[in-house]
Amino acid sequence: MSRSSESGRWAALGALGTGPLWAGLALAAFLGLVGGRALVELGWSLGGWHWAPHSGNFGVWSLAAGTAVAGGLALTLALPVGLATAVYLALYAGAGVRRACDAAIGLLGSVPSVVIGLWGMTWVVPLLGNSLASAVIVLAVMITPTFALLAGAALRQVPAKLVETSRALPVGEAAVTRVLLARARRGVFAAALLATSRAVGEAVAISMVAGNVPNWPWSLARPFSTLTTTLIVDYDGSSGAHRQALFFLAALTMLLVATANLVRLNQIREEVR
């Protein structure tokens, strides 16, 4: 093969091979454009206290608070459970148990969100109603397995020598766990950030149990809305200013998720160095 035809092939590959990057950049440009336009045309209306699109009130704060509160509470449930699972599987479980549990937890993590939502409608809503509490539980079930597996992967990066040495000392299992977590803390933190970004971005499962009323999320027993559930419930019937406000919500969601991911990348990079 001649040199020139080879470099031609690489050029063609380069043209084709930046496709996924362009998809990401197109999305960023799109959100910047429509979000910016909504900001210009709706202006202060977006900063109001109430989301009532039919009377022209597009205040995003109660929805953003819904996302923050539901995500925060779900993380308070998911992090201890996920971390305890990861530590148990890394330090104590036998190889067979670990493999079986990893498979089961991986399966739970891969259950489609609409199926988790249906489970929530069947088991959680009859107990707790369409409410913030139901949404928190459903969200926690969605993010715990991912966090447990990723935190577990971070723990397994810890050198075996370190683990064996600390286990040989008569310091007790709490100290061994502390050594393990101290060494893997960046990876665990990165896993927590990924769980956060999933919690912020999840729409389908929450919308099936949250009640979807734009209340402020101050009561566990009341229905509420998040940024993403509003998108999924309102989009189809929206037009004009309402639709612009929805695009602003999408841009806001993306901003939150991108921030979490940038912090996560920073964590991982410093760990490699």
Next chain:
Amino acid sequence: MIRVAGALATALLVALTIGIGVDLFVRGAAGFRPGYLVREPRDLGRGGGIGPVLVSTGIVVGAATLLATALSLPAAVFITEMRRPAWFGRFSHIVLNIGIGVPRIVWGLFGAALFGGVLGFGFSVATGVLTLACLMAPIMTAGFISGLSAVDPALAEQCRALGTSRWATVWRQIVPAARPALTATAALAAGRGLGDAAALLFTSGVAASIPHSCFDSAATLAVYIFHLLTSVPGGQQAAYAAAALLFALAALVQLAVSWAQGEQRFAG
């Protein structure tokens, strides 16, 4: 203490997995009538089968996976082989990782506005496939990159010593050597597409019939379940059967992924 708490937490997650699966199949069992997998839905999906939905799922998820692979494999090869300029590697790393984190519903709105609105495809297979391919591409590219970088660099050196061109080295040696990791990644991305409702709801739409062209609307299984639960009064019973099926399909994909991946406990 930690050991007990950890065992309890693990047991909780495993019990949830088993509980959700068993519950779905028990409740869905009534829906599995003879011919359920091939017949058309009746009465807005409350009766009959889900044949057309399965066909649509295969078409939309299959086409999106193929399209995303066709975009992502060249991208992964290009990014791994292009070591210069240095900023390009970092830049693509950041774009891909943020792309992986983009919420499905945001991809859905993007696809609906761009492919459905600006390009005029409306609610259609074309809009859905393009949107889903956008969602899958960053996942696949990042997975392909880590698969390709895990190949022993000695292989490339041996090829260079033999005078093999870089092109042939990559496509005849490195890509085949990385095939298990590449397959696992593609299966993972297909699984994401299979389970997706948020990105497809406003793009490929909710029509429960076999699409006759790529400009017809076609509901995938996940979207169909969401539609049954939110827009069809009394659709919940029928949703259990479909959800049990979706759970089983997702489990199969997950099995394929973990079968293709290796495992390791603590680094050497």
